[in-house]
Amino acid sequence: MPRKKKSEEQPQYQFDAIVLGAGPAGEGAAMKLAKSGRNVAMVDLRDVVGGNCAHVGTIPSKTLRQTVFNIMRYQRDPLFQKVGEWKHVPLNKILSSARKVINQQVETHTRFYERNQIEIYHGHAIINGPHSLTVHLRDGGQETLTFDQLMIATGSRPYQPKNIDFNHPRVFDSDKILTLDYPIQKIIIYGAGVIGCEYASIFIGLGYKVELINTQAQLLSYLDDEIADALSYYLRELGVLIRHNETIESLETDDDYVILKLLSGKKIKADAILWCNGRSGNTDGMGLENLGLTTNSRGQLSVNDQYQTSVPHVHAAGDVIGWPSLASAAYDQGRCAGAHMVGEENVPPVTSIPTGIYTIPEISSIGKTEQQLTEEKVPYEVGQASFKHLARAQITGDTVGVLKLLFHRETLEILGIHCFGNNAAEIVHIGQAVMLNQTNNSLHYFTQTTFNYPTMAEAYRVAALNGMNRLF
Ligand SMILES: Cc1cc2nc3c(=O)[nH]c(=O)nc-3n(C[C@H](O)[C@H](O)[C@H](O)COP(=O)(O)OP(=O)(O)OC[C@H]3O[C@@H](n4cnc5c(N)ncnc54)[C@H](O)[C@@H]3O)c2cc1C
Numbered sequence: 462m463p464r465k466k467k468s469e470e471q472p473q474y475q476f477d478a479i480v481l482g483a484g485p486a487g488e489g490a491a492m493k494l495a496k497s498g499r500n501v502a503m504v505d506l507r508d509v510v511g512g513n514c515a516h517v518g519t520i521p522s523k524t525l526r527q528t529v530f531n532i533m534r535y536q537r538d539p540l541f542q543k544v545g546e547w548k549h550v551p552l553n554k555i556l557s558s559a560r561k562v563i564n565q566q567v568e569t570h571t572r573f574y575e576r577n578q579i580e581i582y583h584g585h586a587i588i589n590g591p592h593s594l595t596v597h598l599r600d601g602g603q604e605t606l607t608f609d610q611l612m613i614a615t616g617s618r619p620y621q622p623k624n625i626d627f628n629h630p631r632v633f634d635s636d637k638i639l640t641l642d643y644p645i646q647k648i649i650i651y652g653a654g655v656i657g658c659e660y661a662s663i664f665i666g667l668g669y670k671v672e673l674i675n676t677q678a679q680l681l682s683y684l685d686d687e688i689a690d691a692l693s694y695y696l697r698e699l700g701v702l703i704r705h706n707e708t709i710e711s712l713e714t715d716d717d718y719v720i721l722k723l724l725s726g727k728k729i730k731a732d733a734i735l736w737c738n739g740r741s742g743n744t745d746g747m748g749l750e751n752l753g754l755t756t757n758s759r760g761q762l763s764v765n766d767q768y769q770t771s772v773p774h775v776h777a778a779g780d781v782i783g784w785p786s787l788a789s790a791a792y793d794q795g796r797c798a799g800a801h802m803v804g805e806e807n808v809p810p811v812t813s814i815p816t817g818i819y820t821i822p823e824i825s826s827i828g829k830t831e832q833q834l835t836e837e838k839v840p841y842e843v844g845q846a847s848f849k850h851l852a853r854a855q856i857t858g859d860t861v862g863v864l865k866l867l868f869h870r871e872t873l874e875i876l877g878i879h880c881f882g883n884n885a886a887e888i889v890h891i892g893q894a895v896m897l898n899q900t901n902n903s904l905h906y907f908t909q910t911t912f913n914y915p916t917m918a919e920a921y922r923v924a925a926l927n928g929m930n931r932l933f
């Protein structure tokens with residue numbers, strides 16, 4: 462049963478708020494609205510909650526990555542070198558552990574909606590007017606619902622250029638790749654963004670030959686140069702062939718292979734191609750024109766600092782608004798939008814967002830890069846700790862990696878944290894907590910704090926002392 466509206470008056474609309482999309486952004490908003498006493502409905506295309514994040518994005522890719530990481534680790538250890546004939550197992554079979562995690566995620570999140578009495582409609586929502594929409598239900602039929610406020614969190618999907626035939630069995634995007642049901646030996650990855658680099662690590666770890674085609678001059682150019690260089694070095698070391706500054710001319714498809722022709726004249730033949738060159742917002746065919754809303758060429762909506770669109774009672778968050786297109790940020794954006802919808806004032810927008818890239822090895826960072834600080838003429842210094850010198854890393858065998866702290870050479874304020882290596886996405890949060898501390902964000906924190914030993918956290922002390930030693 463939907464939660465009853467708090468007000469005694471006869472409600473004008475069936476729901477105080479309807480949320481479109483049960484991914485992290487929609488869930489964040491729905492929970493905040495429900496906990497603030499609003500009568501909320503959720504509409505999602507799928508017959509279960511979790512959004513693209515749980516079903517085709519973060520969760521399956523990270524679970525698959527963990528399986529591959531385990532295989533690589535076993536191979537390194539002479540005791541476990543016979544892990545079976547996994548090279549000939551199709552990807553969709555290796556994904557069996559991902560399906561278990563997805564089911565657990567769906568169960569957990571379904572309970573959140575139940576406990577907060579949020580009614581869920583499974584179907585495609587089409588907006589009819591300022592306060593009404595129709596859900597075309599998955600099991601047939603339709604239902605028209607009215608709302609006071611609307612939250613659009615319909616996420617994104619892989620961008621598919623018209624000249625590529627994604628129905629061909631050897632042509633994949635990041636959704637379809639999860640269904641790959643035949644063994645392959647060589648794959649082309651077109652697009653070397655986060656998804657391209659993460660899948661390059663996964664496929665090389667599975668023993669495939671991988672060619673990573675980058676349309677830009679370097680990998681992930683928003684990273685600190687040293688970290689981006691380390692990624693290129695280690696991907697190549699693992700066997701990935703990276704080609705920078707290339708653009709597709711055409712793609713030839715056959716029953717048994719694909720041939721990618723590049724404008725540079727190169728031709729690459731492989732068993733399959735994974736296309737990952739950006740994403741588009743899910744906004745088409747949902748009647749946005751009936752609200753007077755328009756999108757950019759990538760189907761994304763514009764919002765203000767409170768995630769409010771140009772129509773004041775309509776908010777939007779998550780991938781559908783573009784940057785940063787992360788599950789981590791989407792949940793917080795949804796919660797922030799929900800707070801604004803219930804009338805909370807001065808809710809800070811989500812701005813300080815760490816990068817967590819699950820390549821093998823992993824990358825994570827927050828704050829400024831060396832390039833940015835140099836451009837801004839900030840007098841900074843660097844403190845570094847190599848994983849290979851840390852006892853914990855030697856014990857686990859994960860000796861590839863570095864923690865790099867950037868700090869102001871006069872005030873010792875921490876300005877940036879960049880980490881490359883196993884568990885980087887966890888390690889960065891220690892530095893983040895200190896960096897964002899309003900009262901003590903100085904490098905001294907790390908030199909004056911005793912860390913457990915042996916731990917990876919110890920890298921902070923080592924890097925801080927290394928940085929202090931550079932000062933004069
Ligand atoms: C391969 C891959 C790996 C990723 N890895 C990471 C990672 O490691 N860390 C990270 O932070 N982020 C990662 N991301 C990004 C992350 O998955 C997204 O940022 C996140 O899913 C966005 O959440 P969202 O709530 O905006 O929408 P989504 O998760 O996209 O969910 C939107 C939901 O809305 C539904 N919907 C769409 N249109 C309608 C409609 N008209 N009516 C009803 N329902 C509708 C969709 O079916 C979907 O269920 C990854 C993405 C991909 C593709």
Ligand SMILES: NC(=O)c1ccc[n+]([C@@H]2O[C@H](COP(=O)([O-])OP(=O)(O)OC[C@H]3O[C@@H](n4cnc5c(N)ncnc54)[C@H](O)[C@@H]3O)[C@@H](O)[C@H]2O)c1
Nearest residue numbers: 652653654655656657737738739740785786787817818819
């Ligand atoms: N670990 C993580 O946090 C993680 C993992 C995977 C995906 N993601 C999210 O998914 C998003 C999509 O990843 P991706 O790798 O497909 O894309 P991306 O945005 O990283 O871009 C990949 C490539 O496509 C190009 N591109 C992007 N938009 C384009 C456009 N409009 N026209 C032509 N080329 C364009 C880029 O220049 C880049 O070379 C990322 O922005 C990221 O936020 C995050």
